[in-house]
Amino acid sequence: xxxxxxxxxxxxxxxxxxxxxxxxxxxxxxxxxxxxxxxxxxxxxxxxxxxxxxxxxxxxxxxxxxxxxxxxxxxxxxxxxxxxxxxxxxxxxxxxxxxxxxxxxxxxxxxxxxxxxxxxxxxxxxxxxxxxxxxxxxxxxxxxxxxxxxxxxxxxxxxxxxxxxxxxxxxxxxxxxxxxxxxxxxxxxxxxxxxxxxxxxxxxxxxxxxxxxxxxxxxxxxxxxxxxxxxxxxxxxxxxxxxxxxxxxxxxxxxxxxxxxxxxxxxxxxxxxxxxxxxxxxxxxxxxxxxxxxxxxxxxxxxxxxxxxxxxxxxxxxxxxxxxxxxxxxxxxxxxxxxxxx
Numbered sequence: 001x002x003x004x005x006x007x008x009x010x011x012x013x014x015x016x017x018x019x020x021x022x023x024x025x026x027x028x029x030x031x032x033x034x035x036x037x038x039x040x041x042x043x044x045x046x047x048x049x050x051x052x053x054x055x056x057x058x059x060x061x062x063x064x065x066x067x068x069x070x071x072x073x074x075x076x077x078x079x080x081x082x083x084x085x086x087x088x089x090x091x092x093x094x095x096x097x098x099x100x101x102x103x104x105x106x107x108x109x110x111x112x113x114x115x116x117x118x119x120x121x122x123x124x125x126x127x128x129x130x131x132x133x134x135x136x137x138x139x140x141x142x143x144x145x146x147x148x149x150x151x152x153x154x155x156x157x158x159x160x161x162x163x164x165x166x167x168x169x170x171x172x173x174x175x176x177x178x179x180x181x182x183x184x185x186x187x188x189x190x191x192x193x194x195x196x197x198x199x200x201x202x203x204x205x206x207x208x209x210x211x212x213x214x215x216x217x218x219x220x221x222x223x224x225x226x227x228x229x230x231x232x233x234x235x236x237x238x239x240x241x242x243x244x245x246x247x248x249x250x251x252x253x254x255x256x257x258x259x260x261x262x263x264x265x266x267x268x269x270x271x272x273x274x275x276x277x278x279x280x281x282x283x284x285x286x287x288x289x290x291x292x293x294x295x296x297x298x299x300x301x302x303x304x305x306x307x308x309x310x311x312x313x314x315x316x317x318x319x320x321x322x323x324x325x326x327x328x329x330x331x332x333x334x335x336x337x338x339x340x341x342x
């Protein structure tokens with residue numbers, strides 16, 4: 001924290017620092033045992049009527065009374081990364097969008113509205129990478145109308161926790177009653193270490209998600225629209241580890257999906273038969289896909305992982321991945337799609 005020449009803690013932030021990453025120390029709430037101060041780091045998204053709103057890397061919003069502040073300062077917009085490939089949020093967001101394409105999209109300024117008959121939020125949400133070309137309330141009303149015409153709920157995909165992410169937009173959505181339903185993390189890592197983790201023997205690679213692969217995929221009864229999304233991307237590969245039964249009689253022991261896009265390879269749908277876990281099959285699948293991606297010129301990798309998936313997080317950390325940013329899906333509040341003021 002900021003300490004003056006006289007050794008005193010100082011508050012060196014003001015309302016003019018809204019939009020910047022800050023670190024603050026405040027007096028703990030009454031009744032908090034053993035703690036006199038509480039520290040918070042995140043983006044200052046508002047300072048109004050004596051209350052600060054700070055959005056942490058996870059997307060959690062923290063309200064702090066100005067009267068409780070004892071110290072505060074502006075800090076670098078993104079902490080130094082000790083490992084993993086360098087990448088901006090926008091670069092990763094665009095790569096992720098290319099790896100999971102909707103069947104229909106339309107531009108609202110620099111916002112991409114995406115729809116795929118409701119198959120996954122990623123393919124049925126707005127990707128707001130820039131200016132919508134109109135005031136925010138008007139843009140959100142247009143978003144709600146567009147999705148309403150397709151019989152879909154309106155979602156906006158946002159991100160927090162890295163340079164160039166959208167803490168301010170998250171705060172504005174929350175002020176308007178949009179609800180954060182899903183939070184996950186995007187992790188990045190080098191591709192070669194993944195390929196070196198296992199031989200990848202026994203893994204069958206294909207350009208299409210065949211019946212066997214779909215037999216292990218967690219989403220059952222897929223429509224033609226869902227299959228179009230799964231097969232979308234610059235260079236798509238599906239990995240399958242055959243089951244122990246006769247060919248065609250048993251779902252695979254493990255599967256995975258990889259999309260190669262320039263220097264990036266994305267991993268998704270890495271799933272293992274519950275009865276055959278802890279045998280290294282997920283590692284085998286990812287190693288085989290990583291080798292193919294290396295052959296196509298990729299050098300870096302990214303993937304998405306749920307916050308509460310401890311097993312997956314341990315696996316990916318062991319392969320050299322680390323968290324880059326958190327991403328969220330905000331759902332429009334109930335009601336019509338007219339402009340909501342105030």
